Every structure is written in structure tokens, then in C-alpha cells.
Amino acid sequence: MGRRGTDVSTQSIGRRIPAALIGLGLAAVLGLTGCSSGSDATATTSTSTSARPAGGAEGVAVAPAKLTTQPTAGATDVAPGDPVKVSVVDGEIQNVSLSNPDGKQVAGQIAADKHSWTATEPLGYGKTYTFSGTATGTDGKPAALSGSFTTVTPKRQISASLNVGDGQTYGIAMPIALTFSSKVTDKAAVEHALTVETTPKTEGSWAWLSDTQVHWRPKEYFQPGTTVKVAAHVYGVKMGDGTYGKSDITSAFSIGRSQIVKGDTRTHRMQVIRDGQQIADYPVSYGLDSDPGRVTHSGIHVTMEKYTIKSMSNPRYGYTDVNVPWAVRISNNGEFIHGLAGTVSVQGKANVSHGCLNLSPANAKQYYDGVLTGDPVEIIGSTQQLGPEDGDYADWTYSWADWTKMSALNH
Template sequence: MRSKRLFGTVVALLASLSLLAACSDDSDSAGFGVDLPDKKKKAETPAAKITFAPADGAEDVSVLEPIKIIVDGGELTEAKVITPAGKEVIGELAPDKLSWTSGEVLGYGKTYKYSAKAENEAGNESTQEGSFTTLAPAATPRATINPGDDATVGVGMPVSVKFPEGPVTDKAAVEKALKVETSVPVEGSWGWLGDQQVDWRPKEYWPANTKVTVNAKLYGLPYGGGAYGKADLSTSFTIGRNQVVKINTPDHKMNVYRDGKLTASYPASNGKDADPNLNTPNGTVVVMSKEPVGDFSNPRYGYTNVKKKWAVRISNHGEFIHENEENRANIGKVNSSHGCVNLFEKDAKKYYDSALIGDPVEITGSKAKFPTTSDVFDWLIPWSQWQTMSAL
């Protein structure tokens, strides 16, 4: 009886095991319902694809175009661009980790190396490396901008960007890179005064107390002929009070206006009326510089070691406003100078102290006109003509 019971127990146990095996998942290699990592799925997931812009091996790359590292089918885990000096280029990884973009301009004629790592959704890592070379200009001429930072200038002052080291052939490209911002609306335009200078002037005199900021994004900009900009320029300055000098040469006086009101009238002797070569010419010019003592020596007319006080230059043609006590008998009565505006010393000092660089000086009544050869002749050009001098 004992052996029969034992046999029955064994049969029952075998039957239970058989039923358990029948209910289990054939794919469960352990036989107890525990999943292993899906190596087959990981192997079949496409690798993340990394691309660079500019492409590996690219040459003559613009120093202004941002570098892009982009991944498709995954996320970037590392992105670097290295300078020839071994420093990392500043850049930013997008929040979605699908791209990286550089955040600084590059140097001319340099080779940069880039590298990146990315992971696909299965955790597989991809790596990519490469390099590119930026353009090497034939020349990088410097430029200047005027007025300078923090200057306070008169209401006739133009903005002037000059290229003293060579001509600009692609004027439109340069002009597009120039921006003037004002604290109040001011209508104005750029005008090219040749191949090496472009000025911005308002249609009418600047409003008094206007704040002006000028940005010239010239670095990396093609000037034409293989030349590229050397550096960006900027300036911020202020337009001062409105002061305008008006001289009608036959009147033998110089009138000074503030905000349109006459504030001073000084006896004057202007250029000789009979000789157009010695006239104080007609036209609107601006105060260009001031010297406590100016040298007016002119061997052509027999002047040697001639010094005059309170000299205010109004053109590079040779005209100044200054004291001339030696001509006292003619001041206020006869035009007897060689083109300058002669004042009594006390009046010349008062005017000198009141003048700002960029103050307009309007002259009428002469036989001659100012030639457009001075450094600042913007106001000698009618507005309609000035607008045609833009390259845009």
C-alpha cells in the first residue's frame, strides 16, 4: 500500500510540471517570464547621422557664417569646434539636442577642427570629425568713423565712414552693413563722396539734443577686389544745441542764431568782393576744427609767420573765422580779407567759445561758390542729388 501511494504522488507532481510548462511563453529562454535586453532591436536601429556645415574639407569659408553641427535620428551628446590655438569656439546646443550653433565670428585664413558625438534611441553612439579653412583675404583695409564716441557736435555734423587704405568697389554691400539709430525720428541718407568715403546726413539739420548710435558691421564684409573688412566700427554721440552762423558778405557782419533766434551779431570783414578767388564763397559748410592760435602763413601771397587767435576752420579750401586786429579799420566796413571772416578779438573769442564742431555756417552774397573739394561739403549738395549718391 505504501508503494502505491508514493507512485501516485510522483505522477501528480509530473502532471503539475507538465501543465506549468504548457502555460509558459516559448520566447522566455529562462522559462520563468523574465525579459532580457533586446539585442536584436538595438542592432537594427539606424545609427544617428551627424552632419557639419561647412562640410568637412571646405575652403574659403566665410568668417561670418555660423558653424552648424546637426544630428538626424538621435541626440547630440558632444559638439566641439577647436581653433588653431586649441581653444573651443563658443557655441550653444539647442534645447532639443538636435543641433549645435557657433556663437562667435571666425578668424581669417585659419583651419578649424570639429568633432561631435550622438546617440540614437537604442543608445548606440556615433562619432564624426572633420575640419575646414576660412577665407584668406587679399587685403583687410582699415576704416574709420566720425564723430567719435561721446562727442557732442553741431546740428550740421554728418556721420562719416572712411576707407583710407584703399577704394571700395562693392559699395552696396558696405552700405547695407551701416546702420544709424536716433533717439527721435530723423530722415537721412548715406551718400558716397568717392570710392573711399561714405557719409550719412539728415535731410535737414539734426534736431537739437538727438542721441545717435552708428554701427558699421564691416568685419568679414567683401569690399571687392579680394579685400574684406578688418573690424566692426561703432560710435555713439550727441547732437548739441542748435546754433547756426549766417553771413551775407555785403552786410559786413556775422550773425549767430540759437534755435532760430538771433543771439549775437559781430562786425566782420570778409573776402575781397572784386576777386572771386578771394571771396568768402557762398554755400553751407560746418565748423571743422578750432585752434586758439592758427597759422595763416601763405607764401603765395607773401604771408610768413602770420598767427591769428581764435581760429575756427570752416573748410579745407582755406576759410576760417578768426580775429584780425591788424585789419581793424576794415572790420564791419569793407571786405578786405583773402577769404576768411575777420572779427575783432573780443568777438572772435566769444564766438570761438560758443562754437561746436559741426555747427553750420551759411554764407551768401559772394560771386564765388564753395568748391566740393573740402573734407566736409555734404551741405553743398541739394537733398535730391544727395539721395542719388546712395549705392542702394
């Protein structure tokens, strides 16, 4: 567009114009065009030169540093688990110190852009912490950091425990159970502090089964070989009604091979499927079908623990302290897979037990030796269905839609 304005024709003027004047005219027009295209660059240079502080970046306005803290100065009843941060606008942080009443400094980290500092260790309960430090504004002048806040003194501290241990190997249906020593009111705050990391990535969800227990389970069975890291960063977290978390708890474990027991009470058989291949087909006597109090429940059970010898009692049915070998618990309603020589003659033919899966002692030992806590036991064919009331590992009795509804973060 600029070059179009310089197209001057002497022919159209009607008289000859001295070459010198033509040159001046062209120079004037070209000069205007050149000025137009270069005026932005000239203005930018001028502005940045006048606004740039000593050592500052080009285009940065001159201003004093503005410091803010989280928590704010004078705050009380601060939860030790809440974020502690210093931020600066129009400047850079040079140093920050946060100290407790004994003068001990809290560990922290200045961000790479020097616009913030964050505490990297938890605070104590019932203590006053004091900020100090400096920032430099874009005006080149220092600004001092000051202020203090006080953390809460809880009415009660709640501890937590996990059902999974470091370095352990579990079956593909293993749920993660976190149990608290007292009632949790603010379940959402607690759930925000919980993490589960899996390799390979596994879809899963937390669900509150009671006021003191929250479980995590995958949507589908774990893939064999999955590694799992669970962390409950509940120290300093407000759990409601003046109660706070006592300490963090973590665990790292792995998932072993795939093993699924498939049983049908109508066929009186039990198959063991390992990594997709059937490795055993045992004759079984399940619970007596005609008695709802003795029938083996259909549904997905989970192996919970095992005993070389287990003493069993059921006064309602007239027996106490009966010792059975190679017992594997599959629910909290009294269902086990175990050996029992007394029912060998009907195993594979009739259901006569009090809810357990009776195997011959030899078959029970073979199964016992290969089982992992967390293996699924899928039973079909009976008149009674396994439900949430049947124990701590009844996680798989819920549909995935119902399970996710029990997360406090979905309310």
C-alpha cells in the same frame, strides 16, 4: 444637417411598424449621424498615436534628423565675417562645438526652438574649423554633426577710422566719416556692415565720396540732444580684390544744442542763432568779392576744428605765417572764422579778406568759446558756391536726392 436626416414619419409608410423596429431604425440613423460627426477626431487620435515618437509632439512625423552647416563641409576661402550656422530639420539640436586648430571652441548660441545654432564671435583668418555635436531626430535617434571648413588668407587687410569719438558732443550738422586705409572695391559689402542708430530716430544715408571714404549724414539737421551709435562691423568682410577688413570700429556720441551761423556777404554781418534765438550779431569782413580766388563761398559750411592761434600762409597772395587768434575752420579750402585786428575798421562795411570771416579779436573769442565741431555755418550772397571739392565736410552741398544716389546699396 445631421438632424434633418433623422426625421422619420411612421404615417408615410402606410402600416404600423413595431416600436422596437422604429427604435432600431432611429438608432441606426442616429448612429450614422454620430459616426459622421466624430470620425475626424477618431482618425486624428489614431494617427497621432501611431506617429508620435517617444517624447515627441503630437502630429510630428517620424524621421531622422537632417543637419546642414553654413559654410558647407569642405568649403575653403571662407570670409571670417560670413555667418556660421548649423540647422536641423526633423529634429532638435542637443549640442554643437566649433573648434579651431588649437582646440579652442568658438562661442555660439542654440536657438530657443533648438532648430539652429549660430556662432557669436568672429573667426580667424587662414584657419581650419571643425564642427562636432549631436541632434535628436523626431524618430528619437541621435544624429552626429561633423565636417570642417577653412577661412581665407587675405592678400591685404584694410583698416578703418572714424571722425567721431566716444562720449563727444557735436553740432547738429555733424557728418559721420569712415575712412579706409586702402581702396574699397566691394562697396556694397562694406555698406551692409555699417549701422547708425539714433534716438530719436533720424533719417539718414551713407554716401561714398571716394574709393576710401564713406560718409553718413541725416536728411535734415539732427535734433538737439540726439544720441548716436555708429558701428562698422568690417572685420572679415571681403572688400574686393582679395582684401578684407582688419577690425571692427564703433563710436557712441551725442548732439548738443542747436547753433546755426547765418552770414550774408552783402550786409557784412554774421548772426549766431542758438536754439532758435539770436544770441549775437557781429560785423564781419568777408572775402574780397571782385576776386574769385578770395571770395567767401556761399553754401552750408560745417565747423571742423578750432585753434586758439592759427598760422596762415597764402604765397599766391604774398603772405606767410600770419598768426590769427580764435580760428574756427569751416571748410578745407582755407575758410575760417577768426579774429583779425587789422580789418576791424572795415568789418561790417566792406569785404577785404582772403576768403575768411574776419571778426574783431573780442568777438572772435566770444564765438570761439561757444562753438562745437559740426555746427552749420550758412553763407549767402557771394558769387561763388561751396561744392564737394571744397573739403571733407562738404556733405551739405549735395541735395538729398543726389546724396542717396551715392549709396552703394542704391545701385
